[in-house]
Amino acid sequence: MSATLGTLLKxxxxxxxxxxxxxxxxxxxxxxxxxxxxxxxxAAYCELNYTPVKADGSIDTSKALSINSAFEVSxxxxxxxxxxxxLPDAKAFINRAPHQSFVWGDExxxxxxxxYETLKQLPLFAEMEYSEDPAVLSQWMPLVMxxxxxxxxxxxxxxxxxxxxxxxxxxxxxxKHLEAQPGFELKVKTQxxxxxxxxxxxxxxxxxxxxxxxxxxxxxxxxxxxxxxxxLLQQAGVPEGHGYGGFPVSGQWLVCRKPDVxxxxxxxxxxxxxxxxxxxxxxxxxxxxxxGEKALLFGPFAGFTTKFLKAGSFLDLIKSVRxxxxxxxxxxxxxxxxxxxxxxxxxxxxxxxRVDALRKFYPDARxxxxxxAIAGQxxxxxxxxxxxGGKLEFGTEVIATTDGSLAALLGASPGASTAAQTMINIIxxxxxxxxxxxxxxxxxIAMVPSYGQSLVDDAELLKxxxxxxxxxxxxxxx
Numbered sequence: 001m002s003a004t005l006g007t008l009l010k011x012x013x014x015x016x017x018x019x020x021x022x023x024x025x026x027x028x029x030x031x032x033x034x035x036x037x038x039x040x041x042x043a044a045y046c047e048l049n050y051t052p053v054k055a056d057g058s059i060d061t062s063k064a065l066s067i068n069s070a071f072e073v074s075x076x077x078x079x080x081x082x083x084x085x086x087l088p089d090a091k092a093f094i095n096r097a098p099h100q101s102f103v104w105g106d107e108x109x110x111x112x113x114x115x116y117e118t119l120k121q122l123p124l125f126a127e128m129e130y131s132e133d134p135a136v137l138s139q140w141m142p143l144v145m146x147x148x149x150x151x152x153x154x155x156x157x158x159x160x161x162x163x164x165x166x167x168x169x170x171x172x173x174x175x176k177h178l179e180a181q182p183g184f185e186l187k188v189k190t191q192x193x194x195x196x197x198x199x200x201x202x203x204x205x206x207x208x209x210x211x212x213x214x215x216x217x218x219x220x221x222x223x224x225x226x227x228x229x230x231x232l233l234q235q236a237g238v239p240e241g242h243g244y245g246g247f248p249v250s251g252q253w254l255v256c257r258k259p260d261v262x263x264x265x266x267x268x269x270x271x272x273x274x275x276x277x278x279x280x281x282x283x284x285x286x287x288x289x290x291x292g293e294k295a296l297l298f299g300p301f302a303g304f305t306t307k308f309l310k311a312g313s314f315l316d317l318i319k320s321v322r323x324x325x326x327x328x329x330x331x332x333x334x335x336x337x338x339x340x341x342x343x344x345x346x347x348x349x350x351x352x353x354r355v356d357a358l359r360k361f362y363p364d365a366r367x368x369x370x371x372x373a374i375a376g377q378x379x380x381x382x383x384x385x386x387x388x389g390g391k392l393e394f395g396t397e398v399i400a401t402t403d404g405s406l407a408a409l410l411g412a413s414p415g416a417s418t419a420a421q422t423m424i425n426i427i428x429x430x431x432x433x434x435x436x437x438x439x440x441x442x443x444x445i446a447m448v449p450s451y452g453q454s455l456v457d458d459a460e461l462l463k464x465x466x467x468x469x470x471x472x473x474x475x476x477x478x
Contacts, residue, residue, distance in 0.1 A: 001415075001416070003170075003174040005426060006178050007081070007086070008423055009427070010184065011443060012440050014181065014183070019216060020184070020187070022186065024188065024189070026188055027175050030311070030377070031310075032376075034168040034169065034291065035375070037416065042071060043071040043099060044068045045162055046157070046159070051063070051115050051119070059115050059119075061119060065456050068125070069456055070418040070422070072455050073450065075469040076450060076465060077448055078093075087170075093165065094163050094164070094170070095289045096163060097267055097268055097286075097287045098140070098162045099267070100159075101156060102137070102269050103155055103272055104153060104155075108155075108272060109154070112157060124455065128157055134148075137155075141265070141267055141269050143264050144285065146363060148363050164268065164286070164287055166290050169291060189210065190208070191209070194206035197236070220431075222409075223407070226379070227308035228309055230245075230246045230379060230410060233399065236408075243383060243384040245320060245382035247381075248307060249303070249304065249377070250307070250374070251303065251376065251378065252301040252374055253373045253375055254297070254298040254373075256295060256371075262296050263294075269285045271360075283299065283357065301346050303347040305377070307377055309377055310377050328389060331389035332382045335392070339392075379410070379411075380392055380412060383397075394411075395411050396409060404432070407426045427444075450462075
């Protein structure tokens with residue numbers, strides 16, 4: 001998110017002075033790193049939790065449309081950056097991997113069929129395919145269908161131009177390009193110890209690193225530190241941040257690097273989450289290409305921890321408690337005891353039980369071919385709720401001060417995939433006066449041609465945009 005915002009602002013005004021502060025030894029080591037996130041390029045093609053069933057039995061497509069159109073914005077920005085030379089060959093960070101859904105059982109098959117019939121009518125999802133034919137599904141997802149019970153009722157959907165995104169590589173490439181620009185500086189191994197807004201609306205930031213303390217003044221602050229954003233927002237002390245808490249969730253993956261297995265599967269295959277599981281625990285068998293290495297990941301297996309960052313402290317959760325968020329956190333905690341028990345049970349699973357879960361997707365999976373890897377931390381949002389006192393939310397949320405001098409990003413999935421649209425929203429809120437200038441608006445349209453228009457409603461515009469992005473990013477079948 002931070003690299004995307006920095007890139008957008010520097011493109012809009014090359015004369016801006018930007019300082020990026022990173023606590024770790026390098027950028028993109030936490031949730032952005034390829035091994036720490038799902039990397040699907042969340043487009044709602046295959047993620048069934050983005051299309052819930054409404055009370056009347058129909059399929060709610062609102063979230064799917066929002067996420068898909070937002071991902072299209074990211075694809076447009078990346079295409080522009082590749083075409084302009086700011087990013088290298090697209091395969092350095094994005095590769096084609098069809099997005100597929102797979103379910104079994106009468107009820108789930110009926111749901112997937114209805115989901116397909118609903119989405120297929122929408123321009124954004126018009127290229128989706130559906131099948132209940134085991135022969136067709138065996139072509140789409142060989143490992144999933146191999147030696148599966150022939151009497152089991154199954155169904156699947158596919159969007160062939162889906163992608164696998166190495167967000168760690170993308171972020172490092174964006175920052176590398178920013179570092180080559182005048183007026184940009186990256187400070188690693190540096191911690192923000194204090195944020196204070198001055199009388200004129202600007203911010204005084206105190207930094208600490210091996211060289212000691214440093215004071216920095218700035219006109220605008222963005223807190224895009226993943227799980228570390230909430231503590232920074234609390235340090236800023238702005239009223240817009242009052243009442244927010246965090247619920248940390250850890251993740252684990254089963255990883256297979258055996259070439260004879262890996263080469264038999266090239267897709268993202270998503271299923272339905274187990275009853276009571278959080279949305280980020282929707283099981284999926286993914287082709288991943290991270291730093292050029294191809295592997296298969298299955299999971300995620302959720303877990304509970306009190307850390308806000310993978311390299312954080314077990315005291316992070318306790319330290320985040322304030323008088324203004326204590327009640328929302330208590331109420332949300334009491335309302336989600338079943339979730340907490342579920343997360344703890346996930347942590348206590350054996351390797352055998354995890355591979356057993358995998359075998360529901362890949363019947364021939366062997367225990368010895370898979371190893372456990374620890375994924376990144378996700379800090380879900382806890383916020384005030386007039387009826388319940390406090391509620392737990394899964395998703396992302398942007399908080400901006402009334403004067404537009406500070407913005408923060410809280411939450412998790414779909415996260416990185418929607419970074420371009422999310423950061424454009426911040427520019428609209430915090431740089432409205434500059435965006436009103438023709439030069440800024442024209443430049444933004446050059447980067448994102450669909451800006452100010454609806455990809456949901458304008459089928460011809462979508463066709464033009466997709467034709468360009470799929471070709472530039474090499475996501476076509478060719």
